[in-house]
Amino acid sequence: MGTSGTSAIAARTVRITALDAPFGASVEGVDRAAPWDAQTSAAIGRAFLDRHVLAFPGGLLDPGGVLAFARRFGEPISEVNREKRLGEIPEVSRLDSTIKAIESGKDLLFHQQSALRNDGWHTDQSFVERPAKATILHALEVPSRGGATWFCDTEAAYEALPADKKARLSGLEAVHGYDTVRARYRPAVRSQAEIDETPEVIHPLVRTHPESGRKALFLNCNRVDRIVGLPRAESDALLDELAAWVSQERFIYRHQWSVGDILVWDNRCTMHRVSYDSPAGDRRIMYRVVTRGDRPF
Numbered sequence: 001m002g003t004s005g006t007s008a009i010a011a012r013t014v015r016i017t018a019l020d021a022p023f024g025a026s027v028e029g030v031d032r033a034a035p036w037d038a039q040t041s042a043a044i045g046r047a048f049l050d051r052h053v054l055a056f057p058g059g060l061l062d063p064g065g066v067l068a069f070a071r072r073f074g075e076p077i078s079e080v081n082r083e084k085r086l087g088e089i090p091e092v093s094r095l096d097s098t099i100k101a102i103e104s105g106k107d108l109l110f111h112q113q114s115a116l117r118n119d120g121w122h123t124d125q126s127f128v129e130r131p132a133k134a135t136i137l138h139a140l141e142v143p144s145r146g147g148a149t150w151f152c153d154t155e156a157a158y159e160a161l162p163a164d165k166k167a168r169l170s171g172l173e174a175v176h177g178y179d180t181v182r183a184r185y186r187p188a189v190r191s192q193a194e195i196d197e198t199p200e201v202i203h204p205l206v207r208t209h210p211e212s213g214r215k216a217l218f219l220n221c222n223r224v225d226r227i228v229g230l231p232r233a234e235s236d237a238l239l240d241e242l243a244a245w246v247s248q249e250r251f252i253y254r255h256q257w258s259v260g261d262i263l264v265w266d267n268r269c270t271m272h273r274v275s276y277d278s279p280a281g282d283r284r285i286m287y288r289v290v291t292r293g294d295r296p297f
């Protein structure tokens with residue numbers, strides 16, 4: 001059988017279904033570990049832009065398989081946090097967000113702090129000049145209940161703003177840093193090398209998606225320290241107001257994980273958070289890859 005025959009079969013079998021939510025889609029009937037033909041890639045690419053979060057259910061992949069899958073959504077980049085890197089493939093991290101039963105001891109404290117940080121609404125790696133484009137998570141172990149990942153659609157949230165609020169936000173810029181006093185939970189102890197790699201950066205508060213051309217709020221409750229040019233109190237009030245706005249039910253999708261799921265989301269038009277409500281000791285282990293994005297504009 002020639003390549004074109006294989007492609008035609010693959011293109012006919014992919015099934016993309018909108019989730020029962022304001023955004024998000026599931027993608028089935030595609031081999032996640034094998035190359036995709038042009039039609040399949042194009043259909044999934046369109047769904048990624050339109051639906052922002054894609055769920056690919058299936059079996060377990062090894063780190064190499066996850067990395068190969070992730071390449072369809074951009075150029076994988078290595079984690080800033082060296083603790084999380086997998087030795088042999090630095091682009092693939094292993095994340096453990098298991099809730100531990102005992103909160104004592106240095107290692108547990110470190111774990112608990114970084115886990116709780118994921119409880120806050122954020123978009124991945126907004127503290128660098130070119131924040132992550134896509135994030136790919138692959139569920140290795142999931143808790144018996146709870147532990148969902150919540151997403152909010154910052155594009156729909158921007159679109160729904162009243163015109164005077166859009167005008168108010170136009171041209172405003174925000175200072176993003178690895179750490180900010182505004183974060184509910186501060187980062188665990190970091191090495192000097194990690195600190196040196198992460199100076200503050202300025203991004204627009206409303207960004208334009210480089211592929212769809214649509215505008216979205218660009219927030220990060222763990223990373224945005226202040227809005228450029230505003231007094232602290234006014235900046236805090238506006239950031240709090242926007243954080244409350246985007247987290248309305250009408251902008252939210254909650255993903256309840258099954259083992260083997262791959263989730264891909266677009267950090268340019270969503271935020272996410274982890275729900276820390278699973279039973280203590282129930283393991284929640286994921287592989288993660290993030291891909292390189294553009295400078296927001």
Ligand SMILES: [Fe+2]
Nearest residue numbers: 122123124272
């Ligand atoms: Fe995240």
